[in-house]
Amino acid sequence: MKIDRDYIINLVSSISNITDSEINSVLEKASKQKGLTHKEVAVLLAIKKPEHIKKMFSIAERIKQDIYGKRIVIFAPLYVSDYCVNKCSYCGYKIDNDFNRRRLTQNEVATQVKHLQKMGHKRVALEAGEDPQNCNLDYILECLDTIYNTKVDNGSIRRVNVNIAATTVEEYKKLSKAGIGTYILFQEVYDKVAYEKVHLKGPKANYDFHLNAMDRAMEAGIDDVGGGILFGLSDYRFEILAIMMHNEYLEKTYNTGFHTVSVPRLKKAEGMNLSDFPNIIDDETFKKIVAVIRIAVPFAGLILSTRESMEMRAEVIRYGVSQISSGSCTGVGAYKDESEEELSPSQFLVHDDRSSLEINKWLLKDNQLPSYCTACYRSGRTGEDFMHLAHSGDIQTFCHPNSLITLLEYSLDYGDDEFKELAQEKIDRELKLMPSDKVKDTTIKYLDRIRNGERDLCL
Numbered sequence: 001m002k003i004d005r006d007y008i009i010n011l012v013s014s015i016s017n018i019t020d021s022e023i024n025s026v027l028e029k030a031s032k033q034k035g036l037t038h039k040e041v042a043v044l045l046a047i048k049k050p051e052h053i054k055k056m057f058s059i060a061e062r063i064k065q066d067i068y069g070k071r072i073v074i075f076a077p078l079y080v081s082d083y084c085v086n087k088c089s090y091c092g093y094k095i096d097n098d099f100n101r102r103r104l105t106q107n108e109v110a111t112q113v114k115h116l117q118k119m120g121h122k123r124v125a126l127e128a129g130e131d132p133q134n135c136n137l138d139y140i141l142e143c144l145d146t147i148y149n150t151k152v153d154n155g156s157i158r159r160v161n162v163n164i165a166a167t168t169v170e171e172y173k174k175l176s177k178a179g180i181g182t183y184i185l186f187q188e189v190y191d192k193v194a195y196e197k198v199h200l201k202g203p204k205a206n207y208d209f210h211l212n213a214m215d216r217a218m219e220a221g222i223d224d225v226g227g228g229i230l231f232g233l234s235d236y237r238f239e240i241l242a243i244m245m246h247n248e249y250l251e252k253t254y255n256t257g258f259h260t261v262s263v264p265r266l267k268k269a270e271g272m273n274l275s276d277f278p279n280i281i282d283d284e285t286f287k288k289i290v291a292v293i294r295i296a297v298p299f300a301g302l303i304l305s306t307r308e309s310m311e312m313r314a315e316v317i318r319y320g321v322s323q324i325s326s327g328s329c330t331g332v333g334a335y336k337d338e339s340e341e342e343l344s345p346s347q348f349l350v351h352d353d354r355s356s357l358e359i360n361k362w363l364l365k366d367n368q369l370p371s372y373c374t375a376c377y378r379s380g381r382t383g384e385d386f387m388h389l390a391h392s393g394d395i396q397t398f399c400h401p402n403s404l405i406t407l408l409e410y411s412l413d414y415g416d417d418e419f420k421e422l423a424q425e426k427i428d429r430e431l432k433l434m435p436s437d438k439v440k441d442t443t444i445k446y447l448d449r450i451r452n453g454e455r456d457l458c459l
């Protein structure tokens, strides 16, 4: 994978010459919900007129509705180690920050997992800084084993997505064998000049090794990979075009593009000042970014973290975001009972600190459908197979019923009275709207089995 910096810079400069008729023609193509090329994405980035903006948001909203329905996949991050040998100027874990670093023992990992299970989580993103001595791959594999094998009551973590540093094909092979969900690695910033300005020391400073990590992961047999940009480190237009080109490259080379795209925005962290970053983006631009990505890659999950406020999350869920973290703690060992004190600093500040239950109630009241489904990956619907199903629309046959089944499971095991009522109303409403009687009948049977005490059922 190569990023042609001059080509993208030229494309960004050409954006100012894009005409209304080009914009209308790309919006017309966008409404067909088949995605866009990076050159077409450049046209969307030229949009300034209110009527075009309105149309773009309404297309994004329709895509979100038609492909994902009201489902919002819920997950939580699990930080296992804050040792890091890198100096990424924007991050609270950078090597220069002086604090008592630690990595969790396997007992502590199990304790964290129990906290997450008591919150109802089924899907976690395992997070660790990069430190080959204090946090090597064997340690990560042990953590995976502990996470999958820790169970409290009806709880279980059924999918672990892994967000660890770029590594070798051999190590990716081991990760693949360990049964990870998606391997997530944010490029952070695709513009090499900007990349080198913020990655000042350590293995992550090697731009090419970082950029080509997805090739090595694919070569090792990991076919679900997730990319991301840390918005605020460089011109967002360059970054969006670059990640689209990266996605096109993956599709062409491996028949499957990014399974997920994450859209974190730079936030305050220990040892950095936001005023040192001239490319911070405002809320209006951020909303447009979400809409553009939703339109460009309709079948890629779009992930938003608790970096964003409740208000911003509500808005971007409408026209793009399909996965959110909830009840998140972004420090090592940070999930705890209220009486325990904070031990470790966070990687970044969280702006939505509601509990998982509060977030789920909020979603249901907003007519959204929180989903704890992890079925696709566990049924082998990954990579090219997943994309094939998604493009044909068949994924709806699985995802929608599974989201209802996991919602009922959550409601019975972790919901209070108010939640149980909200969930039941939602399930009844969604069943009425199901177009296929066959799928509806099967879903009702599965829901009854859950009510009768069975768990972990899926279509």
Ligand code: SF4
Residues within 6 Å of the ligand: 084, 085, 086, 087, 088, 091, 092, 093, 094, 095, 128, 129, 130, 204
């Ligand atoms: S972003 Fe990752 S690699 Fe960079 S300092 Fe933070 S934890 Fe380390």
